[in-house]
Amino acid sequence: MRIAVYGTGAVGGYYGGRLAQAGHDVTFIARGENLRALQTNGLRIDSTLGDFHLNPVKAVSDPAEIGGVDVVIPGVKTWQLPPILPGMAKLVGPETIIVTVQNGVDSHLVIGEALGHEHVIAGITRLFSTLVEPGHIVHGGGAAQFLIGELDGSLTPRVQRFYETLKATHGITAELTTDIQTELWAKLVMITSFGGVGSVTRAPIGVLLSVPQTRALLEGSIREIAAVAASQGHPLAADVLEKSLAFFKGQPYLGTSSLQRDVMAGKRSELDSLIGTVVRLAHEKNVPAPVNETIYAALLPTELKARGELEFTI
Ligand SMILES: NC(=O)C1=CN([C@@H]2O[C@H](COP(=O)(O)OP(=O)(O)OC[C@H]3O[C@@H](n4cnc5c(N)ncnc54)[C@H](OP(=O)(O)O)[C@@H]3O)[C@@H](O)[C@H]2O)C=CC1
Ligand SMILES: CC(C)(CO)C(=O)C(=O)O
Numbered sequence: 001m002r003i004a005v006y007g008t009g010a011v012g013g014y015y016g017g018r019l020a021q022a023g024h025d026v027t028f029i030a031r032g033e034n035l036r037a038l039q040t041n042g043l044r045i046d047s048t049l050g051d052f053h054l055n056p057v058k059a060v061s062d063p064a065e066i067g068g069v070d071v072v073i074p075g076v077k078t079w080q081l082p083p084i085l086p087g088m089a090k091l092v093g094p095e096t097i098i099v100t101v102q103n104g105v106d107s108h109l110v111i112g113e114a115l116g117h118e119h120v121i122a123g124i125t126r127l128f129s130t131l132v133e134p135g136h137i138v139h140g141g142g143a144a145q146f147l148i149g150e151l152d153g154s155l156t157p158r159v160q161r162f163y164e165t166l167k168a169t170h171g172i173t174a175e176l177t178t179d180i181q182t183e184l185w186a187k188l189v190m191i192t193s194f195g196g197v198g199s200v201t202r203a204p205i206g207v208l209l210s211v212p213q214t215r216a217l218l219e220g221s222i223r224e225i226a227a228v229a230a231s232q233g234h235p236l237a238a239d240v241l242e243k244s245l246a247f248f249k250g251q252p253y254l255g256t257s258s259l260q261r262d263v264m265a266g267k268r269s270e271l272d273s274l275i276g277t278v279v280r281l282a283h284e285k286n287v288p289a290p291v292n293e294t295i296y297a298a299l300l301p302t303e304l305k306a307r308g309e310l311e312f313t314i
Contacts, residue, residue: 001019001165002025002069003019003025003069003071003073004069006073006087007075008029008030008034008043009076011127012101013131014045016028016075021169021171022170026058027058028043028057028058029061029063041055042056044137047138062087067090067093068093069091070096071098071099072088072096073099074102074111078270079268085115092115092116092119095158098119100122103258104184104188106273108120117151122180124145124183124184124187126143128140128141143173144171144173145175146174147183148162148166153180154178160176182235182236185236186240188225189244190248191257191274192274193244194218194257194260196296197217198259199263204253204256205252205253206252206254209245209249217291217295218244224287224288224290258270266306271296278292
């Protein structure tokens, strides 16, 4: 299968690396030091599911050098998606599928509006991965899940084919769903509560669960987002709270989310596409969301600073 990974960071690099390791024709699109490292030393992945080093790898800066592929995996953060859409168009032929991996509930819409909804399959990834230095990814924790589904729920040959490809790939736990929209909301519940409470407290998940006050914040956030999901026509299972808490309990004591790691590093984060989306939709539908509103407000000053829209030093 011809695959292009647009944005070779923690997630795109991990899944693209595994697919390349399995023998697929994968080209990585990267920039800066990361591109230079990939072109010079290849892609190194240290993973609890087995370390590997791909050298050489196909890595370019300009998607026009690749042309149309079977599958595009955009590996960038949500706020980095709009600038890459013109480049992504160069990878898309009549049969190309674009499979999202982003947290949040609207990356598939952003891409679909620009490049055609018919090309987009939504995906959800669950893994703990970090680009620790250019060309070098560390995957910790357990399985690296990749759940995919057509947006209308149909089991088309193309979604089944990509599912079978993922399933046959070592280091990827593939899942196929007929209700990806609800799954996106279930993931939003989990990542936004975990990421939001972790970001304001600067504490890992083991601590958040063990301190009654922060556990109450987690639970309050989960309940609010579940109510927002229902208001959007995606009611979640009645046990969403229990399931989210069970997922958190299964994580290492020091586990953090990608949102929290970005906030703590002073980098621009996915605050707007995660907590911001919850707050905006709650307002629109008059759903009470005091926990998420407070977390959003508390994180906004440092987020604006990271975006260069506000300057302060203390
Ligand atoms: N990390 C994780 O464990 C998980 C992350 N996710 C989600 O996956 C998505 C990706 O996150 P993650 O992999 O952590 O992010 P990373 O920051 O590690 O990776 C994004 C990569 O895309 C590159 N990039 C951005 N814009 C461009 C561009 N115009 N041209 C070329 N390369 C570009 C970045 O380069 P540069 O550094 O130069 O900007 C970076 O290398 C997010 O939506 C996140 O929420 C989901 C589950 C787990
Ligand atoms: C759920 C979690 C924490 C791991 O997949 C995640 O999505 C993230 O870190 O962005």
